[in-house]
Amino acid sequence: xxxxxxxxxxxxxxxxxSYAAHVGHIGSGLSVADIMALLYASVLxxxxxxxxxxxxxxxxxxxxxxALYAALYLRGWITEEDLHSFGTEFTLLGVHPxxxxxxxxxxTGSLGQGLTYGAGCALAARMQRSLxxxxxxxxxxxxxxxxxxxxxxxxAQNKLSNLIVFLDLNGQQxxxxxxxxxxxxxxxxxxxxxxxxxxxxxxxxxxxxxxIVSDLNVSSGPPHIILANTTFGKGVSFMxxxxxxxxxxxxxxxxxxxxxxVENKR
Numbered sequence: 497x498x499x500x501x502x503x504x505x506x507x508x509x510x511x512x513x514s515y516a517a518h519v520g521h522i523g524s525g526l527s528v529a530d531i532m533a534l535l536y537a538s539v540l541x542x543x544x545x546x547x548x549x550x551x552x553x554x555x556x557x558x559x560x561x562x563a564l565y566a567a568l569y570l571r572g573w574i575t576e577e578d579l580h581s582f583g584t585e586f587t588l589l590g591v592h593p594x595x596x597x598x599x600x601x602x603x604t605g606s607l608g609q610g611l612t613y614g615a616g617c618a619l620a621a622r623m624q625r626s627l628x629x630x631x632x633x634x635x636x637x638x639x640x641x642x643x644x645x646x647x648x649x650x651x652a653q654n655k656l657s658n659l660i661v662f663l664d665l666n667g668q669q670x671x672x673x674x675x676x677x678x679x680x681x682x683x684x685x686x687x688x689x690x691x692x693x694x695x696x697x698x699x700x701x702x703x704x705x706x707x708i709v710s711d712l713n714v715s716s717g718p719p720h721i722i723l724a725n726t727t728f729g730k731g732v733s734f735m736x737x738x739x740x741x742x743x744x745x746x747x748x749x750x751x752x753x754x755x756x757x758v759e760n761k762r
Contacts, residue, residue, distance in 0.1 A: 503533035509566035517583025523741035556610020608641025637669035652691030699724030
């Protein structure tokens, strides 16, 4: 399965499972589907989830967990039964990821904490003389949190070149547009000031993102951040750039329309 097919399957699973469980966070998952496809179909060096030298991945925006579960399922690390348990009683597959799930290293959901985990992972790899890389997927709204900038300073100070962050720049959060809540535009200026290697890209252009990752120097120099400009709810016309799809579940008619649009764009 190529990366484009992988991303389509992630979107379909997000719609199917969120509809079945009657839960929201749909737009957030669709926003990062192409980034998740790039990582899990192409970039991450993970032969098995138990390999100590595997690349590490931290989903800092934990509310997009369904996109991660979809990727884990497509890689064969969780079963169809596991996937179908999403949002049900006693499941390990909740709205935010749990480290007890195969392929998930960290519980996340308290926004602003994922980069701290990533910095620790990257530093540990260096101390252990491991070539493994650490990838973190954050949301732009998380940059409202002071812990993000503490971790950013720490990572730059220690030249954690094996740390690669994807920042999902969809411009939205639960209660509004990020520019109306705390405006951090242009985001690139902040990260450059903090000493990071900064790249900007269309977050739905998988080949362009792959090229950036392949060209990164992960053995020396500063940590890296890829500012991925995305569309919230990407792939479903009535969800795109609509705040309410941060938390609303799908009705029957909305589900049918969303599935048809994702399938047609395949």
